[in-house]
Amino acid sequence: MNKVVLVEDLGSKDYKETWDFQEELFKDVVDLKIRNRREEANLETPNYFLFVEHPHVYTLGKSGDLSNLLLSEKQLADKGATFYKINRGGDITYHGPGQIVGYPILDLENFFTDIHKYLRLLEETIILTLAEYGLKTERSPGETGVWLDVGTPFARKICAMGVRASRWVTMHGFALNVNADLGYFDNIIPCGIRGKAVTSLQVELGVEKVDEEEVKSKILKHFEELFECELKSAVLQGFSNGTRIEQI
Known part of the structure; x- marks a missing residue:
């Protein structure tokens, strides 16, 4: 089992x-996994963790309700935002500047082999990170995420x-x-949940700005501990004859 996770910050x-x-x-x-099964090969499968910050965008999960987006196409354009219906779980959410987005591809x-455990460990990674800033965060029964x-x-x-x-x-x-x-969350019913607010680390701490690089380093520290993996910085460069090239 390969427990090395290649990390890249895409900016x-x-x-x-x-x-x-x-x-x-x-x-x-x-x-690669299909090839391993068909050919009875024993090729190592890679793991990745991408950090990214997106320009203003709303995304709707495959089971989401489009009515939870409260903007027309013109209003989206006026706000400089885009919209995509995508293939993840969950309902609608917002991404934008000042938000740390993490995409583990494991x-x-x-x-x-436990999706429930995977989600709980992702939540715990964030809970432990925010605890370092003095915030007591937790799970909400039946509602994925950190509250x-x-x-x-x-x-x-x-x-x-x-x-x-x-x-x-x-x-x-x-x-x-x-x-x-x-303010961008006012244009949606976040995650399809009415009557509950959205907050940020900046608001909760009452500061002008939080050091996002520091937050990322704390996230990686707790992710590495909880998943019992080894993180390595990487530059992922696309495909060459079907083979992904990694520079560590």
């Missing part, structure tokens, strides 16, 4: 471009999650509001 990237890149990595891993057969003040009239989500998995290979992931403009 600010268009959502569709990043989605296509995820799909390439995902397909690469799935195809072959769970390298770790454990504050669950069970009170002041419940608010700080991190959304939505994943896809096939043949035990994951894609999509989490979106943590760090310095995000929360």
Whole structure:
């Protein structure tokens, strides 16, 4: 089992471009697994973790309700935002500047074959990260993600999650509001959940700006501990004759 996870920070990237890149990595891993089974090969499957920040975009999961988007096409354009219906779980969410998005593309057969456990460990990664900033965050029963003040009239989500998995290979992931403009959430019913607010690390700490690079390093530290893996920085360069090239 390969427990090395190759990490790349893509910086600010268009959502569709990043989605296509995820799909390439995902397909690469799935195809390798199929080859292993068909040929009784024993080729090692890679694992990836992408950080990215997207320009303003709304995405709707495969089971989501389009009515949870409260903007017309013209209003989307006026706000400089785009919209995509995508193949992850969950309903509608927003991505934009000041938000840390993480896309782990893992072959769970390298770790454990349990999607429920995978989601809980992703949540725990964020919970432990935010605890380092003095925030007590938690899970909300029946609602994936990370929340504050669950069970009170002041419940608010700080991190959304939505994943896809096939043949035990994951894609999509989490979106943590760090310095995000929360006004963009007013244009949707976040995750299809009415009556609950959205917050950010910046708002909760009452500071002008949070160091996003510091937050990323804390996320990686807890991810590495919880998944009992080894993280390596990588530059992922596309395909050459069908083989992914990695520079470590």
